[in-house]
Amino acid sequence: MLRRTPRRKPRSRRRWHERAITQARDCGLLGADILGSGRRLEVKIKQGAGAFVCGEETALIHSIEGQRGMPRPRPPYPVTRGLFGRPTVINNVETMANLPGLFRMGPEAFAALGTAGSKGTKVFALSGQISRTGLVEVAMGEPLRRIVEEIGGGVPEGHVFKAVQIGGPSGGCLPGPQLDIPVDYESLKTVGAMVGSGGLVVMDERACMVDVARYFMDFIQREGCGKCIPCREGTRQLLAILDSLGRGRRREEPAGALERFQGLISLERLARVIQDSSLCGLGQSARNPVLSTLRWFRAEYEAHAYDRRCPAKVCPELLLYEIEEDLCNGCTVCARKCPAEAIVGSRKSPHHIIAEKCRGCGSCLTACPSGAIKVS
Amino acid sequence: MQVTINNRPAEAREGETILELARREGHAIPTLCHMKGLLPSGACRICVVEVEGQKGLLPACSHPVQDGMVIQTHSARAVETRKTLVELLLANHPDDCLYCVRSGTCELQDLARAYGVRRRRWPAGLRHHSLDVSSPALVRDPDKCILCGKCVRACEEVMGVAAIDFTHGGSWTVIAPAYGGDLNRSPCIGCGQCIVVCPTGALRERSQLDRVCAALADPELTVVIQHAPAVSVSIAEELDLPGGQDFNPQLVAALRLLGFEYVFDTGFSADLTIMEEAAELVRRIKLGGPLPMFTSCSPGWVRWVEQARPELLPNLSTCKSPQQMMGAVIKSWFAQRKNLDPAKIFSVSVMPCTAKKAEAGRPEHAREGRADVDAVLTVRELARLIRQRGIHIQELKPEHADLPLGMRSTAGRLFGGTGGVMEAALRTAWILLTGEDSPPLRVAALHGQDGVKFATIEAGGVKLQVAVANGLRHAQTLLGEIAAGKHPELQFVEVMTCPGGCVGGGGQPIHKDGEHALERRQERINALHRIDDEGMLRRSHRNWAVNELYREFLGEPLSEKSHELLHVHRTPVLDEEDALV
Numbered sequence: 001m002l003r004r005t006p007r008r009k010p011r012s013r014r015r016w017h018e019r020a021i022t023q024a025r026d027c028g029l030l031g032a033d034i035l036g037s038g039r040r041l042e043v044k045i046k047q048g049a050g051a052f053v054c055g056e057e058t059a060l061i062h063s064i065e066g067q068r069g070m071p072r073p074r075p076p077y078p079v080t081r082g083l084f085g086r087p088t089v090i091n092n093v094e095t096m097a098n099l100p101g102l103f104r105m106g107p108e109a110f111a112a113l114g115t116a117g118s119k120g121t122k123v124f125a126l127s128g129q130i131s132r133t134g135l136v137e138v139a140m141g142e143p144l145r146r147i148v149e150e151i152g153g154g155v156p157e158g159h160v161f162k163a164v165q166i167g168g169p170s171g172g173c174l175p176g177p178q179l180d181i182p183v184d185y186e187s188l189k190t191v192g193a194m195v196g197s198g199g200l201v202v203m204d205e206r207a208c209m210v211d212v213a214r215y216f217m218d219f220i221q222r223e224g225c226g227k228c229i230p231c232r233e234g235t236r237q238l239l240a241i242l243d244s245l246g247r248g249r250r251r252e253e254p255a256g257a258l259e260r261f262q263g264l265i266s267l268e269r270l271a272r273v274i275q276d277s278s279l280c281g282l283g284q285s286a287r288n289p290v291l292s293t294l295r296w297f298r299a300e301y302e303a304h305a306y307d308r309r310c311p312a313k314v315c316p317e318l319l320l321y322e323i324e325e326d327l328c329n330g331c332t333v334c335a336r337k338c339p340a341e342a343i344v345g346s347r348k349s350p351h352h353i354i355a356e357k358c359r360g361c362g363s364c365l366t367a368c369p370s371g372a373i374k375v376s
Numbered sequence: 377m378q379v380t381i382n383n384r385p386a387e388a389r390e391g392e393t394i395l396e397l398a399r400r401e402g403h404a405i406p407t408l409c410h411m412k413g414l415l416p417s418g419a420c421r422i423c424v425v426e427v428e429g430q431k432g433l434l435p436a437c438s439h440p441v442q443d444g445m446v447i448q449t450h451s452a453r454a455v456e457t458r459k460t461l462v463e464l465l466l467a468n469h470p471d472d473c474l475y476c477v478r479s480g481t482c483e484l485q486d487l488a489r490a491y492g493v494r495r496r497r498w499p500a501g502l503r504h505h506s507l508d509v510s511s512p513a514l515v516r517d518p519d520k521c522i523l524c525g526k527c528v529r530a531c532e533e534v535m536g537v538a539a540i541d542f543t544h545g546g547s548w549t550v551i552a553p554a555y556g557g558d559l560n561r562s563p564c565i566g567c568g569q570c571i572v573v574c575p576t577g578a579l580r581e582r583s584q585l586d587r588v589c590a591a592l593a594d595p596e597l598t599v600v601i602q603h604a605p606a607v608s609v610s611i612a613e614e615l616d617l618p619g620g621q622d623f624n625p626q627l628v629a630a631l632r633l634l635g636f637e638y639v640f641d642t643g644f645s646a647d648l649t650i651m652e653e654a655a656e657l658v659r660r661i662k663l664g665g666p667l668p669m670f671t672s673c674s675p676g677w678v679r680w681v682e683q684a685r686p687e688l689l690p691n692l693s694t695c696k697s698p699q700q701m702m703g704a705v706i707k708s709w710f711a712q713r714k715n716l717d718p719a720k721i722f723s724v725s726v727m728p729c730t731a732k733k734a735e736a737g738r739p740e741h742a743r744e745g746r747a748d749v750d751a752v753l754t755v756r757e758l759a760r761l762i763r764q765r766g767i768h769i770q771e772l773k774p775e776h777a778d779l780p781l782g783m784r785s786t787a788g789r790l791f792g793g794t795g796g797v798m799e800a801a802l803r804t805a806w807i808l809l810t811g812e813d814s815p816p817l818r819v820a821a822l823h824g825q826d827g828v829k830f831a832t833i834e835a836g837g838v839k840l841q842v843a844v845a846n847g848l849r850h851a852q853t854l855l856g857e858i859a860a861g862k863h864p865e866l867q868f869v870e871v872m873t874c875p876g877g878c879v880g881g882g883g884q885p886i887h888k889d890g891e892h893a894l895e896r897r898q899e900r901i902n903a904l905h906r907i908d909d910e911g912m913l914r915r916s917h918r919n920w921a922v923n924e925l926y927r928e929f930l931g932e933p934l935s936e937k938s939h940e941l942l943h944v945h946r947t948p949v950l951d952e953e954d955a956l957v
Contacts, residue, residue: 051545068542073418073438226523226542226549227419233464236547240500259499266497273460276433276453277421284432 017045052169052223055197056280057090059225070225071280094123094198114140118184118195126152128201129159138183145179148202159204163297165212167196169219170285172292173203173212192292194285208314209297210304214242216289224282231283234274238290241267245304248317250356264305267294313375316360320376323364325350327372334364334373377443382450394436394447395423399891403449406458406487408575409524410437412891414533419525422458422487426451433457459491465522467498469576476520476577481886483575484522505550510558512737513566513730514581514882516540518550521578527551527570534875536849537680539564563683567676567848567873568730568754568882573890581730581883584751585761591722591751592635598716600638601631602702602781603726605646606792606878607755609903610728613896614759614885617770620899622907625774628782630767632775638710641777642725643784645702646791646800647916648925649673652695652942653797654804654916655933657868661809661838666690668843668858668866671797673697675735676873680848682946685855694943698791699725699732700741702781703748704941709929710781724751726758728792728881731873740944754883783921786911787816793901794846794877795822795829798870802833802842803915805868810836816914823905825876825894828854830863842868847875876901 021043024030032040046064048054054069061083063069082088098120102110111119118140124147127133131153138147148154148164155161163173166183172193174181181187188194203212221235241263244256253259271287278284294301303311310318323334323343330348342358345351353364365373377388379397386401393416398405408420416438424433428446433454448454466488473479505518525542528551532538539562543552553562571579591599608624617623624641631639657669672678672693681688696704702725707718725732729752735741736749753761762769776782787803790796799819806814814835821831822842827850833840843866845851851871857863874880876897887896908914916922930938 053545070542073416073435075438075440220546222546222548224546226544226546227417227525228421229419229461229464229522230421232523232547232549233461233468236500237464237467237498240498244499262497263499269456270460270498273457277424277457277461279418279421279435 021045051225052219053225053280053282056282059280060090061088068225070227071282073279115182115184115186117186122183122195122198124183124198124200126200126202128165129155129204129206130202131156140184141182143180144174144183147183147200148179152202155202155204159206161202162205162207163203163209163212163293165201165203165216165289166199167194167288168199169216169223170194170282170288171196171199172288173209173296174292175296178296192288192295194288196285206312206314208310208312209293209300210242210245210310211312211314213290213293214239214246217242217286220282220286220289224286228277228279228283230274230277231279231286234270234278235283235286238267238270238274238286241270242290245301246310246315246317248360249308250359251317260305264301309376316362319360319362320355321353321358321360321362321364322374322376323351323353324372324374327370329370329372331369333367333369337363337367339363377441379441379443379445379447381447388441388443388445392441394425394427394434394439394441394445397441398425398436398447398449405436405449406490407437408483408487408522409526410890411526411529411573412893414529417525417529419523420461422461424454424457425449426454455491458487459493462487462491462493463497466493467496467500468502469522470502470519471496477580477583478574478577478886481888482577483888486888503548508552508558509582510560511564511566512560512582512734513564514559514568514571514579516552516559517578517580518552519578520576521551522576523549523551524575525551526573526575527579530569530573531564534847534849535565535567535569535873536852537563537565537567540570563680565676565679565683565848565873566731566734566882569874571730571882572884572886572893575888581754581757582733583757584733584753585757588724588751588753588761591724594722597720597722598637599635599722599724600640600706600710601636601724601726602640602642602645602699602706603627603631603758604642604699604728604792604878605789605796605904606728606881606884606900607726607758609792609900610879610884611755611759611762612769613887614756615762615769619896620903622903623769624907625776626769626772628777629772629775630762630769633767633772634761634765636724638778638781639775640702640706640781641784641788642698642702643788643791644781644919644921645698645705646673646788646797647785647919647922648701648705648942649695649698649791650787650797650800650804650916651922651926651933652701652938653693654801654808656693656695657801657805658808659934661867668863668869669693671801671868671870673791673797674871674873674878675729675731677848677851677871678946679731679734680873688855689946692946694945696741696942696944697732697735698788699727699752700735700748701942703736703741704743705781705925707743707746707748708941709925712929719746722750723748724753725749726753726755728755728878728883729874730754730882732883755885756883759885780921780924783919785913785916785919786908787914787916788919789904789907789911792878792904793897794825794872795819795844795870796877796904797872798822798831798842798844798868800916801868801870802840804917805840806833806835807915807917809838809840813915816908823901825898825901839865840867841865842870844870844872846872846877848873879904 028035048063051069053059054063056071058071059069078088114120121137121139123137136151165173217239221239224231226232244260244263271291275284275287303309328350335343340357340359342354343351379388388397405423407423409417418435418438423436425436426448427434508516591597608627609622612623613619628639670692706723711718733752736752741748787800790800803817819831822829822844829844831842845854879900880897
């Protein structure tokens with residue numbers, strides 16, 4: 001099961017930024033009179049506290065102004081009223097990083113890269129269950145399969161590719177058959193994903209897609225600003241619905257089954273309302289991790305909701321642990337490790353797991369020296 | 377610009393929002409976070425409408441109308457979205473409407489009714505927070521808060537106090553004072569403007585109704601009541617009667633029916649305040665300051681000066697507010713006249729204000745361990761009591777308040793609106809400066825609801841420069857200008873904490889459509905002005921009852937006795953160590 005995120009991203013180091021600025025100023029590339037041209041440019045770094053929502057431009061402006069990082073409605077757009085009420089242009093770091101290449105190659109050569117709608121290159125952060133992780137720069141429009149299989153070297157030996165999560169927490173999950181899609185802004189949108197931050201998380205058969213959706217939804221409902229109702233209350237409910245899918249019988253209230261079915265039915269309606277009415281991009285795209293997994297991995301959702309099982313054997317409360325009597329030599333290790341005291345049996349005779357007590361934590365599975373624990 | 381709204385053509389104005397257009401054209405779009413006159417915040421999303429050619433729904437409150445727009449305010453998609461949003465809010469809202477002070481005036485309840493919400497649809501339940509009862513003026517109940525942010529904006533943008541703000545993030549967001557503290561340890565001044573804008577019961581006054589009812593039932597006690605000038609022109613609204621009319625005589629009758637033994641008019645002590653304050657002003661002018669002198673009848677303002685600008689305390693008039701002057705006079709002169717034991721008098725006041733509750737509890741407003749005013753009710757609380765007893769105020773025979781403390785000039789009534797204290801004070805300062813009486817002054821420059829108003833009056837060779845600050849934020853602007861040396865000649869400044877003065881106080885009736893708050897305040901002010909126009913006794917110094925009080929008891933304005941009863945010596949609320957917390 002994916003661990004839930006800590007409250008905020010850690011602060012990044014700022015010293016090397018400052019050093020780069022000092023060097024540029026020393027070289028005459030910044031300051032009052034750049035390279036004797038009479039032009040003036042100053043660079044100042046303002047460090048935020050790492051809130052996800054501060055990537056939204058109006059929240060970013062508020063954050064720089066010293067206010068709480070909360071978006072405001074647009075229009076007026078920052079180009080008409082932005083930082084301290086002045087017209088403001090906001091660009092990502094990556095856009096700025098593209099400038100040297102653009103100058104070196106010239107606009108025509110730069111535009112020749114990529115597709116008609118998405119020019120140039122894009123850096124992806126390749127991670128997850130993949131042989132080679134790291135930052136990779138590819139021309140826009142490369143097929144996703146090339147990035148995953150050729151550049152990243154595919155999933156590790158002995159495992160099967162299952163999905164790739166693209167675009168950061170608000171992005172979407174795509175299955176194997178969608179790998180031939182070209183990676184550009186337009187194509188990704190048609191399949192419920194986005195280029196977004198350029199995150200690319202590869203998952204093999206060991207990942208549970210409900211769990212993945214739950215992980216990202218948890219992140220989003222923590223990292224929202226709390227201002228608008230659909231995002232604040234809606235994502236909390238989306239998470240509650242996903243939580244109910246992974247909740248085993250022991251923790252489920254009497255009406256839990258009904259709630260689970262209703263939740264799955266209303267999931268799409270709620271996701272639409274959140275998208276339709278949220279104030280900023282965070283809320284408007286908050287549905288992506290849920291709807292894309294629901295779209296491409298519906299059977300897995302149904303297995304959770306109706307059959308009460310987790311095909312990837314991830315959601316602990318839906319797992320059934322059993323001891324194979326033939327293999328158990330009665331060493332009692334599992335019984336001693338079990339935090340729920342769900343394993344009974346006397347020394348040197350086969351043990352048993354009391355299903356009602358089992359929390360599905362998997363301690364016995366790792367503890368058993370003779371491989372007698374079976375999970376289903 | 378030509379647009380189509382709900383299939384009808386409409387002429388839109390440049391720069392207008394969809395909401396403004398729709399309201400002008402008679403299409404009601406619900407809102408929860410919209411505040412007229414402030415920049416749209418776009419928080420609640422209840423006002424979303426469908427516009428042809430747009431992918432998502434657009435928030436009507438913030439989106440400007442564009443030429444040729446085809447708007448549907450109640451398309452199936454917009455209605456379903458609104459309903460879902462209300463359901464989402466209710467999923468995180470306690471189901472205790474029957475116990476809620478705002479039941480019936482709650483905007484969330486109205487929306488739930490209008491959009492037919494019939495059950496809890498979503499699984500995640502209520503997040504619990506603790507009730508904040510630390511403030512003597514108001515109660516904060518974050519469980520009922522829907523985070524529309526109107527209180528935050530009222531506190532910061534309307535009042536300039538900023539005692540509360542959004543804290544925490546995501547779905548854990550709450551509105552609270554800084555560092556998880558409570559209101560009593562925040563810069564809150566108790567003005568209650570947040571209560572008036574709150575769409576639900578998350579903010580309410582600290583009710584003292586139970587104590588008043590208990591006192592009324594106690595045969596040992598003589599229960600007396602005073603009501604402020606701005607009460608009788610607004611209480612009708614809270615009783616579902618048309619606003620903008622004075623119900624003073626009927627209100628007196630109602631108070632007697634409720635069992636109050638003596639009914640007094642705070643207008644009497646407003647006259648008394650004028651006598652003291654005008655004398656203080658003239659003395660300061662003659663003795664050279666400190667000037668400008670600021671009025672001290674608005675407790676929120678006094679509290680703000682104490683904690684935010686303590687260096688201005690010497691400039692504050694030392695006069696108690698009319699409520700406290702009345703309280704002191706009741707338990708001294710009145711008790712003496714009626715041969716009553718002050719300990720057996722339970723003194724109640726009805727105020728358009730929540731800060732008055734805090735004011736009444738201050739130690740300098742008590743003598744021998746007894747508070748001068750025992751309980752303070754807001755207009756809303758009194759209306760609750762009137763409704764509980766089934767009194768139909770409009771059907772009552774007019775009655776007059778008890779003498780002598782029910783006697784007031786119309787100048788005393790003017791206290792209820794912005795500029796009123798100043799006008800009343802000038803009428804009396806005139807005679808003190810010139811030695812001769814003037815016809816009752818009307819200073820048009822001091823009327824109206826502008827932020828800061830100035831006037832210059834010439835009296836007896838003295839040029840009197842005065843200003844009126846309508847609302848605390850404008851007072852702050854004026855203070856900035858004074859500090860910058862822009863008004864070196866300014867001598868007297870009236871400050872009202874709330875916009876419009878007491879008629880816009882935090883204890884006034886709550887209306888669900890905040891849209892017309894300004895007009896409603898003006899109606900109440902107009903009613904007060906009408907009383908003054910039609911009045912026979914229009915100058916405080918001509919109030920015979922006040923003069924009798926001086927003759928029999930106090931001597932003269934600023935005498936030792938009046939200093940003991942009617943004045944206070946102000947010190948900063950916080951010492952430096954506290955201020956750091």
